[in-house]
Amino acid sequence: MTYYTFAFYAFAAIILLSAYAVVTSKNVIYSAFSLMLTFFGVAGFYALLGADFIAIVQLIVYVGGILTLMLFGVMLTNKITETEIKTGVFQVLPASIIIGMFSGVLIASISNNRWTVAEKLNNPQNSLVGIGSILMNEYILIFELLGVLLLIALIGAASIARK
Amino acid sequence: MNDFLFYIIVALVKIVIIANMILITVSYLVYFERKISAWTQNRVGPNRVGYLGLLQPFADVLKLLLKEDIVPKVANKFIHSMAPFIALFVAFTTYAVIPFGPSITLWGKEIPLMMADVNIGILYVLALTSIGVYAITFAGWSSGSKYSLLGGIRSSAQMISYEISMGFSIAGVLIFSQSLRPMEIVIAQHGWMWNAVLQPVGFLTFVVAAFAETNRLPFDLPEAEPELVGGYHTEYSSMKFAAFFLAEYANMIIGSAMIVTLYLGGWQFPYVETFGFSPAVTIGLQVGAFFVKMGALLFFFIWVRWSIPRFRYDQLMNIGWKVMFPLSLLNLIWAAILAMIMK
Amino acid sequence: MIESYIPIFLVFGFAILFSLAVVFSSSLFGPQRPNAEKMTTYESGVKPIGLANERVSVKYYLVAMLFIIFDLEVIFVYPWAVKFKSLYAQQGIQVFWAMIVFLTVFEVGFLYAFKKGGFKWD
Numbered sequence: 141m142t143y144y145t146f147a148f149y150a151f152a153a154i155i156l157l158s159a160y161a162v163v164t165s166k167n168v169i170y171s172a173f174s175l176m177l178t179f180f181g182v183a184g185f186y187a188l189l190g191a192d193f194i195a196i197v198q199l200i201v202y203v204g205g206i207l208t209l210m211l212f213g214v215m216l217t218n219k220i221t222e223t224e225i226k227t228g229v230f231q232v233l234p235a236s237i238i239i240g241m242f243s244g245v246l247i248a249s250i251s252n253n254r255w256t257v258a259e260k261l262n263n264p265q266n267s268l269v270g271i272g273s274i275l276m277n278e279y280i281l282i283f284e285l286l287g288v289l290l291l292i293a294l295i296g297a298a299s300i301a302r303k
Numbered sequence: 304m305n306d307f308l309f310y311i312i313v314a315l316v317k318i319v320i321i322a323n324m325i326l327i328t329v330s331y332l333v334y335f336e337r338k339i340s341a342w343t344q345n346r347v348g349p350n351r352v353g354y355l356g357l358l359q360p361f362a363d364v365l366k367l368l369l370k371e372d373i374v375p376k377v378a379n380k381f382i383h384s385m386a387p388f389i390a391l392f393v394a395f396t397t398y399a400v401i402p403f404g405p406s407i408t409l410w411g412k413e414i415p416l417m418m419a420d421v422n423i424g425i426l427y428v429l430a431l432t433s434i435g436v437y438a439i440t441f442a443g444w445s446s447g448s449k450y451s452l453l454g455g456i457r458s459s460a461q462m463i464s465y466e467i468s469m470g471f472s473i474a475g476v477l478i479f480s481q482s483l484r485p486m487e488i489v490i491a492q493h494g495w496m497w498n499a500v501l502q503p504v505g506f507l508t509f510v511v512a513a514f515a516e517t518n519r520l521p522f523d524l525p526e527a528e529p530e531l532v533g534g535y536h537t538e539y540s541s542m543k544f545a546a547f548f549l550a551e552y553a554n555m556i557i558g559s560a561m562i563v564t565l566y567l568g569g570w571q572f573p574y575v576e577t578f579g580f581s582p583a584v585t586i587g588l589q590v591g592a593f594f595v596k597m598g599a600l601l602f603f604f605i606w607v608r609w610s611i612p613r614f615r616y617d618q619l620m621n622i623g624w625k626v627m628f629p630l631s632l633l634n635l636i637w638a639a640i641l642a643m644i645m646k
Numbered sequence: 647m648i649e650s651y652i653p654i655f656l657v658f659g660f661a662i663l664f665s666l667a668v669v670f671s672s673s674l675f676g677p678q679r680p681n682a683e684k685m686t687t688y689e690s691g692v693k694p695i696g697l698a699n700e701r702v703s704v705k706y707y708l709v710a711m712l713f714i715i716f717d718l719e720v721i722f723v724y725p726w727a728v729k730f731k732s733l734y735a736q737q738g739i740q741v742f743w744a745m746i747v748f749l750t751v752f753e754v755g756f757l758y759a760f761k762k763g764g765f766k767w768d
Contacts, residue, residue, distance in 0.1 A: 147655070169382060169444065176437065187651055196426040197721055204433025205714035208463060211440055212710045215456065268422065268483060272729030275722075276737075280744060286722060287751035290715055294755035297711040298762045307649075314653040318660050372672040376685040384669055391665035399657045419653035426724070427654075448687035448694075460706050463713040470720035477727040537688050541672035546665070620709075620767040625760075628716075632749065635723070639742055642731055 147188055155181035168214050172207060179203045193268045309412065317418055321398055329552040330360035336605050343609040370541035377447030378538060386445060387539065387546035390438035394553035397431045400424045401560045402486050404570045404590035415486065416570075416590065424483045425473055428561060429466070432516055436462050438550070439518075439535050446538035454534025457616060458518055464623040465515035465522075471631035472509040475502050475638035476565050489569030499566040501641060505634035506566045508627050513558040515623070518551065520608040522619060559600035567596050705767060712759070719752055 158177035165171050179202045186195035275283050334349065334356070341348025349356035374383055404416035421427065436459045443455015476498050480488040492498055499506040515522040531537075536547045563569060570593040575585055614622070687694050726745050733741045759765065 143652070167379075169379070169441075173382065173385065173441075176434075192421065192423045192651075193426075193725075196423045196430050199430035200426065200433055200721065201714070201717060204430065204436070204463070204466070205710070205717050208433075208436060208440070208459065209707070209710040209714060211437075211444075212456070212459075212707045215444060215452075215706075268725055268728055272725030272727075273733065275725050276729060276733055276741060276744060283722070283744070284747055284751070287748040290719055291751050291755040293715050294712070294752070295758055297708065297715060298755075298759035300708075300711075310649070311652070311656070314656050317653070318657055322660065322664070368671060368675050369677075370672065371676045371679060373680070373684055375687045376682075377687060388665045388669050391668055392661045395661040395664060396654075396657050399654050418657060419650060421650050421654065446687065450688065456706055460709045464709060467713065467716045467720065470717065471723070474720065474723045474727040477724060478730050481728055481731050483724075483728065532688055541676050542668055543672065545672075546668050549668070617767040621765070624712075624765045632753075635727075636746070636749075639730060639745070643734055643739070643742065646735075 144188065147184070151181045151184040151188065154178075154184070169211075172211055172214065175210075176203055176207055179207070191267055193271060306412075313414055314418065321418065322395065325395070325398065325553055325556060326549075328556055329549055330364070332552050332555065332601060333363070333548075334360050335602075336608075339602070339605045340609050364545065367541055367545040372541045372543065373538075375447055375538050379445040379447070382441050382445035383538075384543065386438050386442035386535075387543045387550075389441065390435065390550035391546045393431050393435040393438065394550040394557070397428055397554075397557045398560070400427050400485050401557070401564055402489055402569060403560070403593045405586060407586060417486065420484060420486055422483060424485045425477075425488070425565070426483055428557075429470060429473070432469075433463070433466060435516075435550075435554070438547075442539070442547070443535040446535075448538050450532045451535050451537045454531045454537070457531075458535060461522065461619060461623070462516055462518075464620060465512040465627065468508045468623065468627040468631040469512035469516065471628070471635055472505040472512065473565065475505040475631075475635045478635075478638045478642050485564050485569070489564060489571060492568040492571055494573055497566065497568040497571075502634050502638050504630055504637065506562075508631040508634060509566065510562060511622075511627055513562055514604070514607070515619075517554045517558050517604075519555065519604060521611045521614050523613060555601065555604055556597070559597050559604065562600055563593060563596045567600075569593060722748070 155178055158174040158181065161174035162171045162178060165174065179198060183195040183198040186192070186198060337359075338348045338356075340346075349359040352358040352362045374380060399418035400421060402415065402417040402420075406413045406415045408414070439455050439462070440459045441455075443451045443453070443458075446452070476488060477483065479496075479498065479501065480491040482488065482491075536544055539547060570589040572585075572588050572592040575588055575592075578585075580588070689695065723745070726741075730741060730745075
């Protein structure tokens with residue numbers, strides 16, 4: 141499937157370029173804008189893998205919710221948008237050590253893993269229906285606990301906002 | 304491979320047809336908005352360019368095209384041009400999952416009358432709506448004007464607030480359709496079983512949310528002229544302003560198409576099978592039914608705009624969180640109970 | 647399955663080209679005669695007072711926070727809603743109660759935030 145490979149590399153290029161722009165741009169708003177493109181690329185990957193519900197949730201929650209929160213946070217903070225983010229030797233040295241260790245772990249795990257190509261999914265027709273029946277049968281307790289988790293988050297948000 | 308090529312060509316033809324349809328509808332929607340407002344206020348409305356002023360939209364576009372593009376000195380140039388780009392992008396991608404008729408058969412191949420029949424259907428619209436918030440936030444922030452900033456941030460808060468009740472209303476529809484595919488949502492509403500009849504409360508909350516998402520009066524806080532001048536597009540001129548304008552009206556069309564698809568039976572013409580027409584006539588009637596319903600809703604959008612005053616910001620947020628959200632939740636429970644009774 | 651997304655990507659491509667054309671057309675066709683007065687922001691015809699980098703009220707941040715939490719709630723409702731009819735036919739009323747419990751737990755938080763004044767917009 142040539143167009144499949146083409147789509148994969150197109151999304152990979154979008155993700156890599158925009159992620160590079162996120163960390164290198166000096167303006168916080170540009171970083172936010174590039175992060176939006178990164179999320180788009182990741183959603184494209186999910187769609188290519190047949191996980192279309194996850195892809196759209198990625199867009200709704202990350203682009204629609206979390207990035208909006210970040211943008212509001214930037215706007216809340218006075219004059220942060222004009223501040224140029226500076227980097228010097230003091231930040232570069234520890235950062236490169238940590239990144240080196242982390243990429244070492246990643247490369248080791250990628251090269252040591254035995255990669256097997258999975259069989260075609262039994263029911264690639266609708267991932268949402270599958271998630272629904274699993275959530276209601278095997279993971280019903282976890283589903284209810286999720287409600288409790290969201291409750292805790294909501295109480296936290298409410299008490300931060302009003303002292 | 305031949306099939307694949309055919310598929311691509313059909314998709315491209317559909318893109319061209321639907322995009323042109325949206326552009327023409329937007330032009331005449333603006334014309335009708337001005338005419339209807341004139342009738343409401345006992346005026347004549349545009350009547351100079353062409354017969355009854357019918358060429359007015361084209362004159363407007365030409366005028367905007369030849370205007371100077373003014374960007375304030377304090378504005379952030381890149382984000383300032385990205386904002387109308389995002390607005391138009393969202394407006395011209397959302398229609399992809401809306402079915403405006405059943406499948407037709409051409410050259411022995413079945414072609415559904417919609418762009419893309421994807422599994423996630425309705426959620427695609429929700430995701431793009433949440434991206435549309437960025438157009439307004441970026442426009443408000445990048446202009447460097449106080450009015451733009453206030454208008455932009457207010458309207459993004461408004462849009463995300465109403466997305467919640469919109470999401471819960473859609474969940475009520477999904478109980479009956481058992482699928483996210485818009486085509487199946489329409490087919491589930493055969494006969495009199497329109498979702499507007501089964502779950503009137505959900506219909507109400509969805510319509511209100513659609514008004515809020517398209518920033519139409521009574522929810523046009525971002526453009527509250529007396530306090531905010533022009534809201535987030537105060538500092539836009541020429542085609543960048545036209546882009547916002549176009550996006551607003553295109554969103555109105557998509558909003559009414561969504562209401563028709565989710566609640567008013569989509570392209571279904573109740574009991575058309577029993578009339579005994581030939582298949583071609585039946586399909587024609589069904590496509591016609593879709594556009595008639597959509598037209599009626601568009602008229603409703605304009606009618607409301609010229610009849611109801613604007614809400615205050617705190618009233619708007621109160622309605623969103625304290626009225627519409629609980630109502631949409633109750634509607635979800637009602638839909639579940641109804642599904643259990645009807646089985 | 648992935649084939650059904652091809653039209654969507656085509657629509658994306660078309661929309662990108664069309665939107666770029668519209669946004670940049672006016673700098674091609676329109677005149678360019680900038681002057682200092684024209685380039686200021688709008689302020690009812692007088693000189694602008696102050697800049698637009700004022701801090702925005704914290705209540706907008708709260709709206710965005712609440713939105714994420716409620717949005718997650720909606721997303722967990724979708725798989726249930728799509729599967730509800732067939733699960734009800736198999737398992738009976740317990741599917742209904744599962745969602746009622748989930749929603750009730752969450753609504754306690756909604757009521758708490760309500761009582762705390764999290765929904766006062768003034």
